[in-house]
Structures are given as structure tokens and as C-alpha cells.
Amino acid sequence: MEKKELRELGWRAEKHDLENLSSKKILSKKPLSKAMRKYLEKKLEPSLLNCDEKTPMRPIALCIPVSYEYPHFFRTLRSIHLSAMKALSYLGENYQAFSILCCINAKENDALEVKENNAKLLHELRRLQKTEFDGSFMNLHILDYSHEGAYFKKKDGVGLARKIALDWALKSGAEVLASLDADCLVSENYLYTLALFYQKYKNKSKWALCGFSHQEPAEKAHKKAMDAYETYLHEHSQFLFDIASPYYPVALGPTIICTSEAYVRSGGMNKKIAGEDFYFLQSLIKLK
Template sequence: MFASRYLKKNNNKALIQQSPTNNTGIIIVIPCFREPQILDTLNSLKHCQPPKSNVEVIVLINHAETASEEIRKFNAQTKQQIEEWIPENNTEKITFFAVGPVELRKKWAGAGLARKSGMDEAVRRFNEVNKPNGILVSLDADTLVQNNYLVEIENYFSSHPETPGATIAFTHQTEGLKGKHLEGIRLYEKYMGYYKKALKYTGYPYPMFTVGSAFAVTAGAYVKRGGMNRRQAGEDFYFLQNLAPIGPVGEITTTKVFPSARLSDRVPFGTGPILRKWMDGKEDLTQTYNFEAFADLKDFFDVKDQLFLIEKQDYKLFLMKLPLPVGNFLVEDNFWEEIRDLNQNCSSLQSFQTRFFQKFNAFKILKFLNFSHEHFYSKASLDVQIEKLKKSR
């Protein structure tokens, strides 16, 4: 079986006793922590057009081992609520499971471990029917989906068998929002679009939206990348960026998910905390990374091939020809050690080109942007930077 070694290594124990059907092709994983609107999400899935394969939905109700009695009671009520809903809503094509409440270890408790626990269970079930091309779908408990959601996910992976995963188009829910809250979510979506397009402009090969409620991955690729990480926030970002080097992560644009735009401080970063800071006047979403910093990166990436088999003395001369923010960052980051490692392990320019962006990845880009804005640039008008990007392409 394709995932047996992974499951043994992760000490995976079955959370669902009922075996999957051989026709199970999609398993949707929904972490659920203190979620009052979970039935809205489940009803949204129930009303989807049925795909050819069978679908399972795993709602992983969870809390930390140190959770308060109030949270435990809320989650227990959620479990009961879903279990009362399930018998009337399971069909031949879609089966819902309420798992938990699962207690997560204090050290790791959070969105990452909850998502990992659910996705590992989905992998275990696909392993049971030996289906490495089974599709794991990540969704959130406050997110609605379009009617063609299941069909389009199935169609995409069927017509792109080489892809290990895909992001799914999204638009945040705005019904009932007004004033500064509505302005905030619109600015945040505009920023996300700018950031993705600016990354593409630099020549970075893996620009993508990384939203926990809006991606899917094959079970085989999930296992190959070592599964979901246990980060308390940003687990989606890290997982998708680590997935990209093994194959093209696609974009499903023929359907949409609709995440909540609620205010939240339950995780360190993401939509909820950013909107909370915006509402409290601690974050200015009208300002963003200066486009000049992305232009500097493009200048660097355009000449990166010169680093193949470069000697240290020539590397120092190479740095002097780069935009000052990039040159200073590479010194500060001691990037020479990573270049030396690349050149010791790459026998051709082609392998160097591929592996270069495993070193200068999305995390390092973010590190550079923060460095350059600390020492060289100031954040600037989002609308102005978008216009600069448009004119430069």
C-alpha cells in the first residue's frame, strides 16, 4: 500500500471504523474548533452536484488538552449537533463523519495539527483501498462552496493527472458586512492578488494563493511531501510551497469557495487577525510592500544562472552588481553557503535552475521583503503599487 510506511512513521490510528467504498475518490477534511456555523458548511456541501466518485467529509472536532470547560462543552455540543444532522443527509454519493472531539497536545495544538490529523486520516482511508490518486480537499468550518465544487475538483484532477495539487478560487463572504469591516476584506483580497502577481513578475516559479480552505492534493503527493505540518498558523502556506517542487500546483478557477471574513484572534496570522488589527487601527491595509523591492528581486532572478559553479571571489563581484537591497540581504543571510551547497550537488545548469528556488523559496522572499523594508524602502499605497506592477508587465 502506498502510504503504509508514512502512516506507521506517524503512528496513525484509525479515527473512523467504517471502511471506505472502493469508489471513494474525494475526501474533504474540515478542522472544527468552536465553530457555530459548521452546519452551514455541511449543507453547502450536501447541495453540491454529485461527482462520479464517492465523497467523504471528515469533520475533525478538536481542542487542546488544556482547553477550558467552556470550549469542551461547546465542541461536545457541536459533535452531537452534527451526529443528529448526519442520518438525514448522508447519501449514496456523499458520507459525512463527525470525529472527536480530538484532544491535541498542548505544544502543537492549533490549525496545523488539526488539519494534519484529519488529512492523515483521509490518507489512511485511501491507503485502505490503495488509491494514491485519491483527492484530499482542505476546507474550513466557516466556508461555503459553489454548487459545482465537487464536480470541478474531480474534473480538474482527472484532466491533469500530472499535478500533485491545486489551489481553488475564493472570494470572502461579504453579506452583512459594512463600513470599515467590508473595506478591510476588500483591501486584503486586493493585496493578496497584488502579492501573487508581483511574485510571478519576479520570475519566481511558484506564485500561488495559500488559503487553508481552498486547496486540494492527491494522497500520493501528500505522503511524498511528508504530510501536513503542525504549525499553529500558516500551515497551508508552508505545505503548498513545499508541494510545488515535486510538480506543478494548478489553479482550479471553474468553481469557488467562500471563506468567512470574520474577525478573529485565534491564530497568530491570517485573514481573521489581520482584519482584527485593521479594525483596531493597528494595521493599515491601504499600504503594502513597495513594488521596487519586487523589481530588485526580478533583477536578481534574471541573472541567477551566473551563480552556477561560481567561485567565492567571483560571487563577491556578482553581489556588487546587484541592486543594493538584494546584495546586502544575501550577505546578511549568508546565502553563499546555500549557493556552495547547490553547486556541490548540481551537475548541470538545469538542475541548478530547478533547485535554486528550493533555496530562495517563498519564505526567503518574504524574509527579503521585510529586510528591504526595514533598511531601504517604506510600505506604499496599495493602489499605486498595483498600477506600477501593471505598467511593468
């Protein structure tokens, strides 16, 4: 999937939103709201309670569940890197607001091939932490749930992986949480527009969606099926909009962005093995 610029129901990025943004100081961790304290006390993923990491979390966190994605995940990282370079060309090279957070995961009953694939990816990501993502413009955080004692149970899946990544970003002080998938390619303007969203809504309870299109498949038959699927998604959404349903947005995990306050007020990400994005989006839509 390829992510286009950020859009939000009732909000579009306007030029004045980022006037002088590059000169604005990035705020440190703000005081915790009542909703935030309640979430951290009662709903934070238990495996994160005693976790700590020396690498500081930046205000805008890209949260990515990853499993069996070596070497394809590096295409995703490259697209994020290019988007960051574009953002910094507008914001200035000293603008340090972005973190990538990867939850590398496998189930205890997964094939050895999956676990070995994850091990290769972990090795390369740890190398990149010290080179490409050394903290100069973007931090890279790695949560390893692909080793003995940390494997997911058979009933767990992408919902838990998303929740772990989002909860860790929240716990570490991120103020904008962007949900991504490991096979997504983001647009050049993606991070710049996230910076817009952060500057405008960092202290509020707001959420947003990205436009999307699927990557072009090599085979014509696959492209025909993909086009039909996308047409269905958009038409179904339009029909819901036409009957004034508030639940008309297309629910796709890697298109959802929210502030930390919206995240905790919605109840956070659920642990469903599938459809987690649908139910999370419903919770965000219900916010007032």
C-alpha cells in the same frame, strides 16, 4: 471565505475531461506506492495508528478542522450539500465519490465554553450521519479530539487538526484530499470540478488551488478592510509571478487540493500552530 471553482497551475477543467464520467466505475483502493508506504509507516499522525472506522471512505475527501463552530458550521455543510446536488445532476445520482471528514478539536486549556460548543456540534453531526449523510451520495466522518484524553496540548493548533483529518483520509483510502475550513462556503461547481480533477489525476502526483473571495461583511468599514486585504494578497502574488518566483500562489488552507500521491511525496501536512498552509503549499510547489 467562499470557494470558487477549482483551478491548478498548468491545468484547467476541460469539457472532454468528464465526458461519460457518470458512467465510469469509481475505482477501489489502488496498490500502495513506495512513497505511500513510507509515509504511512513513518509520518502518519500517531493517534491514528490504531483507529478504525466502519464507514467507508470515498475517493474524494473534504478534510475540515472544526473548533467552536456551532451552529455556524451548518452553513458550510449546507453549501457542500448544494454543491453535491449540482454535481449529481451532471454525474448521475449513483455517483458516490465524496466524503466529508471533520476533526472536532479543542485544547486541554480551552475554556469550558469551547468544549461545550464542540459537544453540541458533535451531537448534531452524529445525528446527521444517520439522516442527511447516510451514505447515499456522501459520507460524513467524525474524528473527536474534544474530550478527556484526546484534547490537543497547549502548543497544538490548526496544523495538527488539518494533519489528523488529511492523514485519516489518506489512511482510509481517499485519492483526492481537499482542505477546507469550517467557515467556508463552497460554490455550486466545487464538487463537480473536484470530480474532474479526480478523474484526470487520481493516479498521479498533482495538486491544485481554488479561487477564493471572502464573504461580505455587514459593516462598511469591515468590507473596506477586507477588500484592501484581498487586493494585497492578489497584488503580492502577481509581483512574485512577475519576477518568475515559483512560490507566487496565495497560501490559504481551504484552497488547497492534492492527490494522495502528491500529499505523501510532499511530506504531508505539518503541525504548525499557524502558517501550516503556507509551508504545505511550498512543499507541493517543489514537487516535480
